[in-house]
Amino acid sequence: MPDGGALLTHDDPRIAALVAEITGDWPHVIAVWDAFRAKHEILLRGDLQVDRLSFLKQAVWAAIGGGVLRALLSRLTEENLTAAGLNAASTPFLGASFALQSYVNGAWKPQNALIGGRRLMEACDHTCRITIDGQHRGTGVLIRPTVVATAAHVVSTLVGQSGQRLPGSLARIGITFFDADDLLPDGETQEARPIAARLHEEWLAHYSPRAHGEGEALYAIDSVAGIAAPTGPWDLALIRLTTPPRAGLRGHRVCSGSPPKATFGVHILHHPGDALGAPMGLVWSIGDINRDLGAPLPLRWLHDANTDGGSSGAPCFDDNWRVVALHQAGPNLIAAANQNNRAVPIYSWAEQVETLARLADQTPYLVHAPDERRDPTPVFGRRDLQFRCWRAMSPGLPPRQRLFVVLGDVPTDRTFTVAIVEELARLAGCRLMGLDVRNLKLRSPLEFVQAIFGGLGATLPETLNAPSRLTTELRDLRNDILPWLIREVEAIADKRPLWLALDGLEVCDTAANGAAQVVEALIGALNDAPHLNLLLIGWTGPAQAEHVEILPNVPDIDDVVDHLLLALAPPGFRPPHEVRATFHVLVASNLAAQPPGPAYLRAAAAANGATETLRAVINAFTPKLAPVAGGAGE
Template sequence: MTTLAGDWPAEISALAHAVRPEWAAVDRVWAEVTRDHEDIHLLRQAGKQPLSFLAEAFTIAYNRRLLGEFATRLIKQSLVDEGDLEQFDKALQQLLGQSPFVFQVFQNSAFAPVNALRAFQGALHACDLVCRIDIDKRQVGTGVLIRPNLVATAAHVVLELLARTPDRALARRVDGSLLAAPDTLKRLTLTFNDFDRVVLAPASPPAGAAVALHPDWLAWGSPPTPIEQTALSEVRDVDGIAEPDGPWDLAIIRLAEGRDLIPPRFLGRPPRAAFQIHVLHHPHGVQEFGEPLLWSIGQLDEQLGEPPMRYLHDANTFGGSSGAPVFDSAWRLVALHQGGCRSLQDTAGAAALEPTARNRAVPVRSWCDNIDGIVPGEDTPYVRELRDDPAGPPHPYPVIGRRETQQRLWRGIRPGAPAADRLLIVRGAPGTGRRFTKRLVRAMVEAHGGVVAALDLANAAGDDAARFAQRIAGVLSAAPPQPPHGEALTTAPRQVRQRVAPAIYGTWEELAAHRPVWLVLEALDRVPPALADIVAGLLRRLPEYPLLRLVLVGWVDPPPPGFEPSVEELAPPTAADVAYRLTPPGTDPAGDLVHAVATLVALQPDTGYPRPTASWPCSPRGRRRCRRGRPVVTGAVPTVAAGGPS
C-alpha cells in the first residue's frame, strides 16, 4: 500500500489515505472546487506522489475554507471507500468541528437527527436525486431522477394534470400510457434541492433550482387502481393488479435537459425477508413552504402478490411524500412510496401510530429494466452549454451542432451498452470539429459519472511501443506498464501483441473497476503502423470489457466486423444546427426559423465575420471575440455574450 511521505498533520494524512486512487476523477473534483479561485494553481502530475498532491490539496482547501466542499464532492463521486468513511469523517470534524451533514430523520416512531456522512455514503448522492413536485405552487409530492432527463413519481401526484375523456375517464395513448392535459406544463414545477442548503435553512423556501420541463412533459404513465384513488383504499388490497399492465400508479416526467447526476441503481427483486429501507421525501407537513428533505427509516416487511404487486413498509411519512423513492441499505431504488396508514399530521404524532400500521409502495420491478422501452421518442440529454472548459471562455457558452455525436455518446453511456455503442470513430475534413470532440465527450460523460482520459497523438510519431504505453498509462493516471522480468519492449508485432497491449488493457481495466472509463485518442491519422497496431488491439478487445469506452479521432482503417455503425463522418454545421440552439430544449425548430437562420448564415461574411466552421472558436481570435461578447455562428460553439443568443 502506498503511504504518504513527509511530515503532514495526522488529520490531513487520514483524509488523503481515505481517497480512492482514481486520479482522473479526483482531478475533476479538484478543478470544480477551485474553479472560481484563479490564484490556486496546484495541479497533480502523473507519477509524482499523488498522495502528496492530495495532502497539499486538503491543506489548501482547509486554509481557503473549501475543505467542506472538497470533501463533500469526493464523497458524492464515490471517491472515499465506505470502510474509510468513519475515519474520514473524524478527521473532518477535528478540522472543521461537528459535521454539518445532518438530516431530520424519522426512525419508526422516534424523531431524531442522523449524521448522514457517517451513516451512509450513498445518502449524499441519493439526496441529490430527489425533487419536490408542486402544482400551482402547492407542494403535492416527491419524485426521483431515474435517468438524467427522467423523473419518476406516483401518478396520483399529478392526477389533476392528466387528460380526461368526455365521460371523465383517464385518456390513454395507443400504447396504454396516460396523457397530460393541454396547457398543464406551466402549472407543474419540479425543484431539486441542494443537500447543503436544505440542512442550513430548513424553514426557508426551497433553495434548489426549478428545472425546465419538456413541452411533452409526461413521458409515460400508469394510473393507480380505481380503489387507490378513493378513501376506501386498503393497504393489503391488490385485487385488479396483475402483470404486465398493473396498473402501477407511475408517472415518468420528462425534463427539457439532462441533470448532471448519476441515476440510482435498481433492486427489482428484493429478498422476501424483511429488510431495512430509507425513504427520502419532500412532504408539505406543517411548514409554510413544506418540510425540508426528510429521511424516514423503517422496514419493508411484506410483499403482496406473486410476483409482488405492492410492498408494505413501516417508514413514517407525511402528506406530500407520495412518489418518494424507497431505497434499501445499499441505496438501490426498490419502490416508490404510495401512501397508507403511517402518514403523520405532525412530527409529534409518530408515537401515537399503531405498531401494525403500514404504508404502501409500488415496486420498480415492473419497469426498471425497460425504461428505454416504455419511454418513447428521443431522450438524449443534449449538452447545450460547455462549462468550466479550459479551452473556452470563463463563462458558460452554447454548443451548436454535433447532435449525432451526442446521440452516439448517450448510447455508450447507458449501462449494459453493447460493444458497438461503446466505440466512436470520428472522421472528417479539417474545420468540421474533430478536435472539438474531446471537449464534447468530457462535458457529456463526466456529467453522468464517467471518467474521461484523453491523449493527443500528434507528437507521438517518433514513439516506440514502450513510450506509447507510457503515454497511455500516464493519461490514465497509473504507473507505466512494465514488461515481465524487466525485459526491454520493442515495436516488434509479437512484443506489441504479447506484452505492451495486455499491460495497457490491464491498466485500463483496473481504472474501470468502479465506474465507466472513456479513452479518447486524437490524431490517429498520424501514428506509425506499430502504434496503430496497439490501438487496433484495444479496439478488438473492447467487447471483453463492458465498463470501457473508446473514442478514436482520425482513425482511418476500416472497423472490425460489427462495428460499422460506430463510425461518424463529420460535416460542416447546418442552419438546422443553429436553429436547434435557438429553440427551447426538447423541441424541434420550426421551418421558418431554419430558413431565417440559413439566410443569416449566408449573409454573415458580408458583415465581416468568417464563414461558419467547427474549429474557429478554439482559436485565440475566437476566444477574444467571445470575451468581448461579439456574436458569431460556428459549428461547434457560437461565441456569444454570456447570456447566450437572443
C-alpha cells in the same frame, strides 16, 4: 488467527471446505475475482480457467498467501456469492472474528460508516419535490441524468385517459432539487438552495396508473386487486428533463434482480407537506419493509417508515442505498395503532424501466463547449454525435455503439469534438481521458500503453514494463499488457462508462506504428471492457463503429440557426416556417459580411451578430413568457 498460509497447498481439505461455500453465478464470481486480483496484483487469471473447483482452490490459496483472504471473502459476500457456512469454513484461516457475534436484528446489518454516509448524501442530491399548479404534490428520484421517476398519481391531473400528457401541462408542472438544509463546518445551518429543473416539452416519457380503485377508501391498503405481473399497473411515471439538474448527477442506483423477502430495513427520502400543505425540506425516515403483497414476486410492499401527504413517489432505499421501491400511500386513520404504509417494488418492472429510462433520457444538446483555452465556443450541429455519445454515458451498450470515429480536413474542428464529448461526460458524471497521439508518433506499443496508464493515473506492474524481446512485443501486448490495461480501465470505471479520446490518429499511417497496434487491440477488446468508450479522432484503420463522422469544412447555416434557437428560445418553441426562413436569411447575410478567416470563427461571429434580432422575434412570438434574457432558454 491472522491471515496466513505457510505450508498450505491448494489441495488442502480445509481450502476445499472453504471453496464449497463460494456459490453463485460463475461469470459473476470470475468478474469479482478479476477486479480483486487486479487490485492486489495476483497473477492468476479468471478468464483462462474452465474448472471451477480447481480455479477456486488456487484463488483462495493465493489470497491466503497474499494475506488478503479476509478481503476476498468480504468482497464475495457483498456480491451474495457465499453460503451460510462461510464463517465456519473460514475459521481455520481467519479465526472466529469473521463472524458477527451479536447479529440480533434481521432487518438491519452493520454497514461501512463512511461509504454509507456518502451514499446517503448522493441519494439526497438525486431526490426532488414535484409541484402542480404551484401546489406541492409529491416526491421523485433521478434515475438517469435527465429522467425522474415518481408515482403516477402525483401527476395524474396532467394526464389524459389515454396516458398522454394534456395540452399546456408543461407550464403547470415543476420539479425542484436540492431543497435540503446543510451543515457548515462551523456548526451553523445553511438554508436550502433549491434549483428548479428544466423539463422537456414532451415531459411525460412513461405512465402506468394506479389499479382501479387503488388509493380510495374502499381499497384496502393490503390489497392487490387488479394488479398482476408483468403488466401491473405500477403507479409509475417517468418524467423527462432537458438537462441534468447539476453536472455530474448520473441517476441514482436502481436495484435489479430478485426482490428480498420481508422483513428488511428501508430508508425513505421525501418532502412531506406541512400543516398548510407547503413542502418541507428533504427529510429522512427509517423503517422496515415488513410484508410482501402478492406472489411469487411482491406486487406491493407494506412498510412502517413515517411519511405524510407529499411523500408519494419518494424513493425507498435498501441498506446499500439502492432504490428498491417508490412510496405510494398511507392509511388515513391517524389514531389507529400498528399501521403500515404502502410502496411499489421496482422489481416487477426494473428490467423494463431500464429500457424505458434509456429511451426517455433526453440528450442535453450543448449550446457551448470549452475550447482548448477553456473559452466557451458555440456548438454548431453535431446533434447525431451528441445523441449517440449521451446514450453511451449509460452502461450496457454493445461495442459498436461505444466506438466513435471522427474524420475531417480541419484539425481544430476534429479536436473540438473531444471538447464536446468531454462536456457531455461532465454533465453525465463520467470520466474522459484525452491523449494527443501526435506527440507519441514514434513510440512503441508498450510506450503508448504506458502513456495511457499515466493519463489514467495508473502504472503498469514491473513484470509488464519490460517485454521479453522486440520480436515478441506484439504478443506481449495482446497476451499480457492489454488484458492488464482492460482490467485497470474497468476498475477505474467502477461500473460507469469511461471515455478514452485519442486525437491525431492520422499519424498512424502504417500498421507497424505503435499507436496503431494499440488502437486496433483496444477496438478488438471492447467486448472485454463493457465500460470503455473509444473516441478516435483521425482514425482511418478498420473499425466496426456505428458512428463514423466526416466533418464539413464549413458549418451549415441551418446548424447555426438551431444553435441560436437552442440558446435563446424557451422549451417547446417552434417558429413558423416563414419565421425560420427569415432566421436563415439573417444568419446567411451576417455570415457573408464577415471578413475572411477560419470558417468556424466566421460562423460564430455571424451567430453573435444575429442574436439580438432573433431574441426580439422569439419574445414577440412568446408574449406570455418572461422575456428571453440569456442562453439555453433562461
